Structure formats: C-alpha cells, structure tokens
Amino acid sequence: MTTAVSALFAVGALAGAGGCTDSGGAGQAAEPSSGTSATPKPKPKPSESGLPPRMKKLIEAAQATLSDEDDDSNGDFVAAGAGPADVPHRDTMTDQTVRGDRLLIEVTCAGKGTVTAKVTSGKSKASERLDCAEGPRQHFLEVTVDSPELSVSFTPAEGTDAATAYRVGKRN
Secondary structure: OOOOOOOOOOHHHHHOOOOOOOOOOOOOOOOOOOOOOOOOOOOOOHHHOOOOHHHHHHHHHHHHHOOOOOOOOOOOEEEEEEEEOOOOEEEEEEOOOOOOOEEEEEEEEEEEEEEEEEEEEOOEEEEEEEEEEOOOOOEEEEEEOOOOEEEEEEEEOOOOEEEEEEEEEEOO
16 A cells, blocks of 8 residues: 555545545645745645654554555455554545445554554444554454444554554455
8 A cells, every 4th residue: 555654544545435634734825925926835745744754664564464455356355544543543434335244354553552443334343452562463353334334443542652554354
C-alpha cells in the first residue's frame, strides 16, 4: 500500500471510503508579503504529512505483520489501513460488503503501549486489547456484516507510542 506510511489511514485510497484525514492547515490562507498578491499554500499531500522517521518505521513494521493486503488472488480483500496510534481514530467503509458476509479482520500494533481495536457492523461487534511491541504479532477479530457500514477503530491507552495496521477480508 503506497500511501499507508504517511497517511493516517489509507482506506479511502484502497476502498473508496472515508477515513481519518490530516487537515494540514486546510482553510488557512497564506498571508501576503507587502507588494505581492496572496497565493494560498497548497494542501500537503498525505505523503508530505511529516511523520517522524520512527513512526514511519513503526507503521511499516505493523503492516509487514499482516497478510499482503495487495494480494487479492482469492478475492477476499475488503480494505486495509495503517497509521499512528497516538490518537483515537476510526475508519468507516460502505458498499464493500453485504449483510451476512463473514469477515476476518487482522489487526496489529507496533511500538510501545496498548490499544483497543474494535470492529463494528450494525449489531455485530468484536474488540480486543492489543499489547504493542517492537516485533508486532497478528491478532484476529471476526464479525458478520449486519449493516452496509463497517467501522474499524483503534483507541490508544495513555502514553502509547505506536502504529496500528489492519486488513479486512471475507471469510469463505
């Protein structure tokens, strides 16, 4: 996934769904210098979000733990995402699944601290507390699609310095 390292979440790019975004100063006009016209600064692209090198490495480590999200050879891929775990975040997807689909969600956390991963589709919910580690490991959550909306969220414990990643796939 090309944008996951620097984007807070890349679900929008992979699955056409909304996710967390970095405003990057959107809506702020550049102040003109005397004698020149104001030209708004361009909004930073996700790849220019300025994540520290350590966070980029943690995101890469978290992603490497998951199944290859770009491999859809068996047709099970639904969505994937990765990003810093220092603030609560949530991705919501629609139209990738239908009621009754059984989903397997791989989640992981790289770094230090703990996060709670939660997956929700209507009344179907699953959650797990993840202990983040420099050498992360996979955890698995399962839900049965109960509504057109699927939500994947991570809530960090105070003091967590980590990155999270997930991959949603259909179970056969």
